[in-house]
Amino acid sequence: MRPAIREALVCQLAPRLLSWFGREQRDLPWRRTRDPYRVWVSEVMLQQTQVGTVIPYYRRFLRAFPTARALAAAPLDEVLRLWAGLGYYSRARNLHRAAQVIVAEHGGRFPRALEAIRALPGVGEYTAGAIASIAFGERVPCVDGNVLRVLARVHCVTGDVRTGRTRRRLEALAWEAVPAERPGDYNQALMELGSLVCRPTDPACGECCLSDLCEARRRGRQRGVRTPRKREGTRRVRAVAGIAWRRGCVLIARRPLEGVWGGLWEFPNCRPVEGETDFETLTRLFAEGFGLIVEVGERLVSLTHGIMHERIELAAYGCKVVDGRTKASAHVAVKWVRPEELAEYALPAPHRKLVLQQLTPSARTPARR
DNA sequence: AAAACGGGGCG
DNA sequence: CGCCCAGTTTT
Numbered sequence: 001m002r003p004a005i006r007e008a009l010v011c012q013l014a015p016r017l018l019s020w021f022g023r024e025q026r027d028l029p030w031r032r033t034r035d036p037y038r039v040w041v042s043e044v045m046l047q048q049t050q051v052g053t054v055i056p057y058y059r060r061f062l063r064a065f066p067t068a069r070a071l072a073a074a075p076l077d078e079v080l081r082l083w084a085g086l087g088y089y090s091r092a093r094n095l096h097r098a099a100q101v102i103v104a105e106h107g108g109r110f111p112r113a114l115e116a117i118r119a120l121p122g123v124g125e126y127t128a129g130a131i132a133s134i135a136f137g138e139r140v141p142c143v144d145g146n147v148l149r150v151l152a153r154v155h156c157v158t159g160d161v162r163t164g165r166t167r168r169r170l171e172a173l174a175w176e177a178v179p180a181e182r183p184g185d186y187n188q189a190l191m192e193l194g195s196l197v198c199r200p201t202d203p204a205c206g207e208c209c210l211s212d213l214c215e216a217r218r219r220g221r222q223r224g225v226r227t228p229r230k231r232e233g234t235r236r237v238r239a240v241a242g243i244a245w246r247r248g249c250v251l252i253a254r255r256p257l258e259g260v261w262g263g264l265w266e267f268p269n270c271r272p273v274e275g276e277t278d279f280e281t282l283t284r285l286f287a288e289g290f291g292l293i294v295e296v297g298e299r300l301v302s303l304t305h306g307i308m309h310e311r312i313e314l315a316a317y318g319c320k321v322v323d324g325r326t327k328a329s330a331h332v333a334v335k336w337v338r339p340e341e342l343a344e345y346a347l348p349a350p351h352r353k354l355v356l357q358q359l360t361p362s363a364r365t366p367a368r369r
Numbered sequence: 370a371a372a373a374c375g376g377g378g379c380g
Numbered sequence: 381c382g383c384c385c386a387g388t389t390t391t
Contacts, residue, residue, distance in 0.1 A: 349388095
């Protein structure tokens with residue numbers, strides 16, 4: 001494309017997008033505020049998580065922690081509890097740490113400078129741009145997957161958007177196009193268009209406010225901008241969990257802060273060793289990991305949970321404790337709690353499913369043998 | 370059941 | 381810069 005033509009195109013983007021956004025934007029809780037703290041919380045929650053899932057979490061989180069100071073003062077356990085089920089728990093840990101940085105280094109006021117925002121734990125280039133433009137009206141872009149796709153199509157950039165050259169080119173185009181007026185609305189419009197209209201597959205060009213400007217569409221190359229990543233297939237793995245009962249309480253254990261599901265609570269579980277029965281696995285797990293002799297009862301439920309390249313098939317069994325003193329080894333804490341208290345603990349999604357299916361009042365208590 | 374998706378952190 | 385993390389959604 002000739003520079004003059006590209007410049008004309010770039011100038012058209014903002015008015016088109018702003019007008020479309022004014023008509024079509026969804027009414028979302030975080031669009032009713034410019035409080036940088038709230039914008040930040042919403043942006044972090046929205047990383048890798050859908051709008052519909054985020055809304056109730058956002059409301060609860062802000063009710064519990066209305067300011068950065070409140071968040072900084074809360075125990076991490078409480079923060080994780082309100083995050084439980086959203087996944088990607090390092091986001092919650094970073095949010096908590098960053099709130100403490102805001103209190104310690106910025107007097108509790110959210111920093112305004114892009115560099116200072118960018119320096120907060122868990123805030124990368126994208127999130128910093130989103131906060132700076134939406135909350136502070138700075139003329140900076142925020143480049144997420146949606147934005148990359150829309151810009152790649154509009155300018156018909158067909159290279160792999162994840163490689164350095166193409167990525168830098170698209171970022172340069174993103175910088176150029178941000179308007180001085182309402183940069184935050186413009187950025188949100190671009191992302192909203194990417195998620196609602198200029199979708200990865202089957203883009204709805206017929207209802208796109210940019211379709212007559214879109215170079216990919218002009219050339220019939222809308223699909224050409226996608227460059228799927230090669231990835232090895234997911235493998236299936238089994239895991240067994242034991243819901244151990246003692247005097248009306250069940251045993252949960254807290255994982256170390258580092259690693260997968262850091263700081264979260266879970267039912268004792270592990271992957272069976274080759275050739276071992278579930279019965280043997282659980283007997284060994286409780287003896288070695290928790291100092292308990294248990295009688296393994298009936299299988300309660302099995303469910304699947306995907307993480308990384310693995311599809312975990314989790315089978316849960318009820319267990320009755322017959323002897324032993326509870327201790328932790330791989331965990332940082334263990335606790336016996338009444339089933340109705342489980343809601344007060346941060347459990348990862350698959351263990352929450354176990355609670356819902358087995359331990360809520362409507363579910364039966366496990367048979368004992 | 371498999372594949373696609375994607376911000377941030379880190380080496 | 382490129383890989384890894386920890387999931388959900390789409391096909």
